[in-house]
Amino acid sequence: MSDETFVIVGASLAGAKAAEELRERGFDGRVVLIGDEPVRPYERPPLSKDYLRGESGREKAFVHPEDFYREHHIELLTGTPVSTIDPGGGRLTLQDGRELGFDRLLLATGAEPRRLPVPGAELGGIYYLRTLADCEVLRERLDEGGRVVVVGAGWIGSEVAASARQRGLEVTVIDPLELPNERIFGREIGEFYRDVHARHGVRLVLGDGVEAFDGDGTVARVRTSSGKAIDCDFAVVGIGVAPRTQLAQSAGLEVDNGVVVDEQLRTSASNVFAAGDVANAWHPFYRRSIRVEHWANALNQGPAAARAMLGQEVSYDRIPYFFSDQYEVGMEYSGYATEWDEVVFRGERDSGEFIAFWLKDGVVVAGMNVNVWDVNEHVQALIRSRHPVDAAALRDPDTRLESLTGDTARR
Numbered sequence: 001m002s003d004e005t006f007v008i009v010g011a012s013l014a015g016a017k018a019a020e021e022l023r024e025r026g027f028d029g030r031v032v033l034i035g036d037e038p039v040r041p042y043e044r045p046p047l048s049k050d051y052l053r054g055e056s057g058r059e060k061a062f063v064h065p066e067d068f069y070r071e072h073h074i075e076l077l078t079g080t081p082v083s084t085i086d087p088g089g090g091r092l093t094l095q096d097g098r099e100l101g102f103d104r105l106l107l108a109t110g111a112e113p114r115r116l117p118v119p120g121a122e123l124g125g126i127y128y129l130r131t132l133a134d135c136e137v138l139r140e141r142l143d144e145g146g147r148v149v150v151v152g153a154g155w156i157g158s159e160v161a162a163s164a165r166q167r168g169l170e171v172t173v174i175d176p177l178e179l180p181n182e183r184i185f186g187r188e189i190g191e192f193y194r195d196v197h198a199r200h201g202v203r204l205v206l207g208d209g210v211e212a213f214d215g216d217g218t219v220a221r222v223r224t225s226s227g228k229a230i231d232c233d234f235a236v237v238g239i240g241v242a243p244r245t246q247l248a249q250s251a252g253l254e255v256d257n258g259v260v261v262d263e264q265l266r267t268s269a270s271n272v273f274a275a276g277d278v279a280n281a282w283h284p285f286y287r288r289s290i291r292v293e294h295w296a297n298a299l300n301q302g303p304a305a306a307r308a309m310l311g312q313e314v315s316y317d318r319i320p321y322f323f324s325d326q327y328e329v330g331m332e333y334s335g336y337a338t339e340w341d342e343v344v345f346r347g348e349r350d351s352g353e354f355i356a357f358w359l360k361d362g363v364v365v366a367g368m369n370v371n372v373w374d375v376n377e378h379v380q381a382l383i384r385s386r387h388p389v390d391a392a393a394l395r396d397p398d399t400r401l402e403s404l405t406g407d408t409a410r411r
């Protein structure tokens, strides 16, 4: 039996899946999984969707059944913030003063919401959404109904807006960009999501920022840069997240838009690894570092880091993937596109069932399937192939996507 101790800081999806993987791969030393939240690891996607709307129970969100950790001899410490780590000395301290030694450490500390630094930000009735606790407070607020201003038309803002509309609230969304998620998707898909929200009765105030929150103790009005005053009963702010790098930073590890790791998910200290939202990982396919703030990355990168901790050969090169559900619109997006020449559609955008492909120099760099299922694997294969494609063939629903990768064996 191994006398080594592997510690994981951050008891959420990446951390919990890493702990599971250590046991799956036969590690029989000590595994300690430490999280500052008071509950066992859970997944966050339901917190802006079914769980927020009260359509699913808490149990569905948890990563593992309650007994899992005990059964697998994983020491799960909840409600236990880690204060410092000392990679050189192989020790960490907990906020309550206790110390713990480790042979290998995984940082899976995730990310936290960015705060909106405007006058009135301290008023009551302004909500942020990251944790189960945040969600449960917001869910109760939705129960009361009324008028909500959602600040930010990114994923969290858009999903909260959709859930609030589905619960019958009056919803206004404010975003400084002209279109929802315009930076990631560009105009065509931004317009699609704008229209989806408008059709469901959301008032969209786009190309306008929040100047201040007004109210007497509780927010009652949001003032925008263009001079609008929007009355509300409460507000939800979803303007992005920042990686939780404090432990790494104060330990002197390399930090740059997250904890910097190589393709083995190893930090600048050889006994410390990082995975999930916090990790800015060298991506062999893209030949650059990428930090991915999505569920699938936490799900897969945690276990990959666990294998690296065990000394196995790891090269984490998954194509980034995420999904979103808003009203009746479900979508999956794969790829990593910072620039593109055109977006090609297979299917009519306005029909609400289509695949969009982002092309750069004739090569598919990203793809999104909206209410079309079981194609994601093929979209990813196309991206990975880097094979130039004919836009007409991409548009043509009778041309099988598998036939476009240039891999003659797959045709």
Ligand SMILES: Cc1cc2nc3c(=O)[nH]c(=O)nc-3n(C[C@H](O)[C@H](O)[C@H](O)COP(=O)(O)OP(=O)(O)OC[C@H]3O[C@@H](n4cnc5c(N)ncnc54)[C@H](O)[C@@H]3O)c2cc1C
Pocket (backbone or CB within 6 Å): 009, 010, 011, 012, 013, 014, 015, 034, 035, 036, 037, 043, 044, 045, 046, 047, 048, 080, 081, 082, 083, 108, 109, 110, 111, 112, 129, 130, 131, 156, 244, 247, 275, 276, 277, 278, 292, 293, 294, 295, 296, 298, 321, 322, 323, 324, 325
């Ligand atoms: C409301 C919501 C909806 C989402 N929906 C989707 C979706 O539809 N699709 C999608 O792809 N992605 C979605 N995401 C993103 C996805 O949930 C994240 O990418 C994922 O949670 C990242 O997992 P993680 O384990 O890396 O980090 P996190 O989930 O952030 O977990 C990190 C954990 O570490 C703990 N921690 C941090 N510092 C310390 C410390 N010093 N000591 C102890 N513990 C610490 C934190 O409290 C937290 O519990 C959503 C996120 C949110 C908030």
